[in-house]
Amino acid sequence: MEREDEVEDRKELYRYQKEDIDAIFEKFEGKPDNFHLLYQLPTGGGKTVIFSEIARRYIEKYQRKVLVLTHRIELSKQTSKMLKSFGVKNTVIDSSLKDLPYDNDFSCYVAMVETLNNRLKDKKFHMDYVGLVIVDEAHYNSFRKLFTYFKNSIFLGVTATPLSSNVELPMYETYSELIVGEPIQSLINKNYLAKAEMFGYDVELTSLKLGINGDYTVGSSDELYSRSAMQDLLLHSYEARAKGKKTLIFNNGIVTSVYVYETFKAAGLPIKHLDNKTPDIERKKILTWFKKTPDAILTSVSILTTGFDEPTVEAIILNRATRSLTLYYQMIGRGSRKLPEKDIFTVIDLGNNAQRFGLWSDPIDWQYIFRHPEQFLENIRTDAEIESYHVYEMTDEVRAKFNKSADVLFNVEEEYKLAMDQQLRPKVVIEKSIRQHAVMCIENTESIAEARKLSRVLDPDIEYRVKQFTKFLAKTTKNYKEWLIEDYKNKLTVLIGSLFIKYQVFDDEEDEEDPVELKEL
Known part of the structure; x- marks a missing residue:
């Protein structure tokens, strides 16, 4: 499957993508201007392709402009490039764009939330002519602050996981309906996604503490995953299941990631560390090295879960536990891109995550999660319950x-x-x-x-x-x-x-x- 940010000439849509687009436009028909619709599609399903075609068709059909909201600059650039490949004339609203004439000839805008919010507050921009607002990664709540400026616009939220990042702000309060796209297993069966071969190791997580956001704290995660026993388990699991494969290791804290880097470096393995404090120039060098090195290992914290697309990744290691369903799917999704020579990728779970949420490709009732997020979150298996079923087997x-x-x-x-x-x-x-x-x-x-x-x-x-x-x-x-x-x-x-x-x-x-x-x- 081609990368979404390298498809300048690609305009042909897959059958399931066409069907979903038709279903979305059917929902738009006869709805009031402030109708809010949510669309779910797994990572790797081509959501940027889909909403680029939606933007093109909407502009053509209704002769009104489209706004696409993103939360990261990398996503803005990728989205703008995709829209251009669909013939949609657009511009990116970033910090360098200080003024936007009312009579400009762009039919679509791609904007970072904070930047656009500042421009609208300062009354630098006027966007009452926007008919459709597309919200990428709609499960983030930063977009809500902009809704008041677009009371006469239809909203289309797009996400792989229709579960709000803030339990106090459920998505059913923002969106009226949810359309569920093709499930992961179906995309695997139709050769659009690679199959995940998952390996789990029972881990004792009783020392982890929950933070106010409902997930495990960085401090308690660093304390657990920096221990020599956990570092040994990580190295052993890599050598047993992923050695020689291009590998992404996800950690909860920088301290842990640095320990991982030092452990693998001492073992003579090709590894680099990346976090949100890494300078841009160094980050680009590391990502270029990772792309070009067949057996490269990249240990990271947070920043590669969205806006990062490297199809050649062959192994994902979850060197952390999470109670975020969204993060679970995002991390594994980084390895799911299909290539002619890549039908399968490896997932090593060192946080009991599959025992908490199920396998990545298992069926999941997104409509239930969308309508009843509180019940879903309450019913997530506790660590004590998970660990009560663990049985120690001597290796x-x-x-x-x-x-x-x-x-x-x-x-x-x-x-x-x-x-x-x-x-x-x-x-x-x-x-x-x-x-x-x-x-x-x-x-x-x-x-x-x-x-x-x-x-x-x-x-x-x-x-x-x-x-x-x-x-x-x-x-x-x-x-x-x-x-x-x-x-x-x-x-x-x-x-x-x-x-x-x-x-x-x-x-x-x-x-x-x-x-x-x-x-x-």
Whole structure:
């Protein structure tokens, strides 16, 4: 599929695009001048192509001008170029345009929200002749401040996700109706979008905090995703699923992204970091490098979710959790562009996002979300609910480190029931688990120092066992769980020392043909 910003000669529309355009014009018929219509189409479906043809047809049919609103300068430039390819004479209203004569010969304007708002407030521009206002990325609320200037204009909002970025300003208050375009799976089946091959890794997110915008805070995300365990998981998942592919890594904070850059750089991988503080000249250099380098990795924060289109991206890594459905679709959509040699792209999810929202290509009831956003948001699965279904499975790499141990499994639920049946204290379950871990470490090393070092790879297993154990207790707090994990690790370290000494004594006393088994100690 061609890039939308490189289609100077393209005027042919796909069948589903023509059908949607016809449906939109049918909705316009007989409606009052202030009618507001919302149109949903997945990222990669060609929304800029569609509303460029809508602008052309509207100007031709009604002999009135069109205004296209965008929220980023990159989108303004791309939109203006597309409109020109459809024969629509337009100009971009940016900070350099100070005056706009009433009798100008442009039939369409492309404007940044803030710039246009300032011009209209200062009464520099008069746009009562605009008949249709097209709002790109309509889920953003910055556009609402302009509505009062266009009370006699029809509005067409366009978005991939008809869910307001502000729960206090639901989209049904702004738009009367929603037209739903072709679903993602249909676009994949018809070879308009690439298929996402998704891989998820269960992540413990209980340390994340929610901010006033309803999503996870940057601070808590940086604290979690900068940890060495998360960096190791990221590098491991990349090498297992995406190595050699052109890859975008999305992070919630700059601190995390810089850590990612340093981790991958140390591993000898071709990577660069980009955020909203990167100077424009440097940003252009990085994006040019990314475009030209087949196995390039780009770790970024926020800025590449919209207004960025690089069809050669082969892998997306969500190195963050989000409770924003819009952001979830935007991030994955960066890899969905179809090319002759690209039918599939890889998605690695390190934030339980697919467990929260479903797979990217799953059917979704946009009409329900549009009409009942509050209920939808309330019913998003909580982290506690998601993590209650997580089951720890020791990786082959970790299992190989304990190859001398016959059994590395421990059923917390069964052990707890056994303890209760025998009227024992619940903590005997933890004590039994610690002992098993200690024996595993001793069996597979030659010294106390090596055994204690080996115990560190058991951290995920320890955290999972403790989490399972606390489910059976009457009341537990987050602080108690954290203390229990640390206490477990400390006791494991001590027990490794004492058991290793006992093992050495018995090993020296026993004949080689009749060794003492550690499990009997």
